[in-house]
Amino acid sequence: MANTPVVHLEHVSKSFGQLTVLKDVSFSVEPGEFVSIIGPSGAGKSTLFNIIAGLDTPTSGRATVGGTTAYMPQKDLLFPWRTILDNTALGLEVQGTPKKEARARARELFPQFGLDGFEDALPFELSGGMRQRAALLRTVVQGKSTLLLDEPFGALDSLTRTDLQNWLKAMWADHDWTALLITHDVREAVTLSDRVVVLGPRPAVVREIVDVDKQASTELELHLLELLHER
Template structure:
């Protein structure tokens, strides 16, 4: 059963084609990745979903056209986008405050989650006092407490050092196993996509089209060493792109 369904979505800025033809499905409780080279327009796709931009093609949520964008998605931008002037607790409640939840009630809803996100004891700290990994966990906490239907994660670990990134990927995989969020992840990291996803859509360079849809049948919890063959196959697709279907756009 698919929650989010995109059919032949296209987007051009001025005369520049950014998204040529994107079709994809995200089922309930599924973790789906969009994998593509930098500058392929992956973030543009999220702008379409959150309603910041408008494109062509069909975007369906639970079978109905997307209209009230804010209702379905909780969006986590590339950098953590924590507000330096708010304490971690107040950063975490931001989405709820925007929804109109009173500050006290919002805090009460968020506070029990700090331990699970490895942030217990840091509620009163400012973001600048936290490490990069902790900041990303705080940003994810801010995203999931909004209790939207689906998470949109835009290269959430792109700015972290390699070691922290790996730690965060393992942590996120474990969190996902517990919560089964419906999630769409943008990344250009093949290993990250294979490690986290149920399904991967490999995009071409701009103008972006779907080169291949790759299910990831590996058992969970994921074993970081068992994915080498799949990673090699995807790298090959990315580095030697040949459109699989008859897309004759340009």
């Protein structure tokens, strides 16, 4: 018996007044799958995420999401006056978990996320890569079944970005997460994903859904770049 998709978009369109951002977008994400969404700037990728996260509704079509989602935005959004431990526990506290319990649950994950020993540090004392790991820990500790990652490494230098991509890939394999990633980086999409959804320019349609073949990554990257630059 086939798995029931965790995320299923069926002919989703979204307009803001006279501006159509998404047009007839359809795709699914299976349990435990890592799917990336790429497309030109302004194509509506973040709008699509907002619909999946339940923060917005489609103008037409249907978005079905099984289980619960945790959303990690582009910026780490760590509060500068809170310690790293308090920052990572914040999502649980907002959901109503008592502060002591939230801190204990977050603290358990610090070694896995390479943050052990930095519980009492403030955000300005951490590197950009460590801040992003703290932001992901804050997302993961909430215990949601699906992670929505909106360009989480976009502001990092290339070396740090590559390190975190490899780290995230290993973490995903260990934890059996279902993940949906927005990225402008074709290589990042190929490195991390099982499949890549390629959106065209606004109003965004699904131009192609590509299965990732790790043995032919260079050819695949070139193919995705060609799709992105087609008009």
